[in-house]
Amino acid sequence: MLSVLQIASDIVAREGGYVNDPDDPGGATKFGVTIHTMRALGLDKDGDGDVDVADVRALTREDAVGIFVRHYFEEPGIGRLPEALQASVFDMYVNAGSNAVVILQRMLRDMGHAVTVDGIIGPETAGATQAAWRDAPEHLADAYGIARRNYYYRIADLRPASRKYARRRDGGKGGWIRRAEEFIAPRYHLSAAEHRARVAPWG
Numbered sequence: 418m419l420s421v422l423q424i425a426s427d428i429v430a431r432e433g434g435y436v437n438d439p440d441d442p443g444g445a446t447k448f449g450v451t452i453h454t455m456r457a458l459g460l461d462k463d464g465d466g467d468v469d470v471a472d473v474r475a476l477t478r479e480d481a482v483g484i485f486v487r488h489y490f491e492e493p494g495i496g497r498l499p500e501a502l503q504a505s506v507f508d509m510y511v512n513a514g515s516n517a518v519v520i521l522q523r524m525l526r527d528m529g530h531a532v533t534v535d536g537i538i539g540p541e542t543a544g545a546t547q548a549a550w551r552d553a554p555e556h557l558a559d560a561y562g563i564a565r566r567n568y569y570y571r572i573a574d575l576r577p578a579s580r581k582y583a584r585r586r587d588g589g590k591g592g593w594i595r596r597a598e599e600f601i602a603p604r605y606h607l608s609a610a611e612h613r614a615r616v617a618p619w620g
Contacts, residue, residue, distance in 0.1 A: 421496075424504050425485040428511050429478050431596065437470065440578040445473040448481035449511050458484070485511055493518065497543040499550040501558045505600035509565055512596070516568070518542065524564045525549055562601035569593040570615060577619070584616045 419427070432449030443451035455476070456468045462475035489510045490496065495503055502521075509517035515536030522534040522542055530545035550557050573583040573593075583591040590598075590612050598606050607615070 419504065421486055421490055421503075421507075422482065424507055425482045425490070426478075427504075428485055428508055429481045431508070431599075432481075432511070435474055440581070445470045447473050447476045448478060450476055450481050450484055454484070454488075458488070494538040494543070497538055498546050499554075499557065501550070501554070502546065502561055505558060505561055505565065508596070508600070513568070520564050520568055521546065521561060524560060528552075528560075558600065559602050559605050562597055563605060566594060566597035566601070566607075569597060573616075573619070580616070580619055584612075584619070588613055588616070 429448045432446075435445070435447040437445040443453065445452040450473070452468065452470065452473050455472055459468070460472060460476070460480070461468050462472040462480075465471075485507075490503075490507050493510055493515070495507050495510065498506060498521075506517050506521060509520065518536045518538055519534055522532050522536070525532050525542070525545045526534065528549055530549060532542050532545045546557075553560075569583050573580040581591065582593045584594075585591050589609065590607070594607075594612065
């Protein structure tokens with residue numbers, strides 16, 4: 418099992434540097450930390466009394482790792498989940514906030530566990546996840562990764578501006594899909610043909 422710090426460092430590397438894509442609701446972002454998160458945390462890096470794009474640009478990798486560990490792993494309680502799920506749920510929490518837990522809870526309900534879908538890792542969700550892990554230790558992480566992939570496709574179905582994150586210009590898998598599949602066993606990866614068939618309705 419990778420340490421939490423290593424997982425966070427991997428997420429920072431995966432997220433990349435500064436971007437400010439008008440199609441991304443997160444706004445200005447660096448190493449996966451959005452300007453909205455920095456404002457919520459009061460991270461005025463340049464000390465000028467506000468949190469703006471200059472502060473996002475000034476964010477360091479070490480800042481980002483610390484933010485992820487404290488606010489995206491420890492505070493949501495991801496450490497209460499089975500170790501095999503932690504990296505994927507952590508990565509998804511950075512990418513989609515509490516939706517990472519909503520995806521898990523909906524998956525657990527589909528598996529027959531009685532959990533409330535509220536985006537919170539409380540005793541109910543932690544217990545149900547541990548029970549699901551005991552029942553299917555070889556499949557739970559793959560099932561969650563596949564649920565992540567489906568989530569990304571559904572976002573792109575509903576929001577054309579987001580399709581570029583799920584499908585490259587050449588029609589291949591976009592960053593969202595490749596990111597989800599990093600946590601899925603290769604035998605469950607979609608083939609290029611399967612991916613193109615899934616996105617064909619987008620035109």
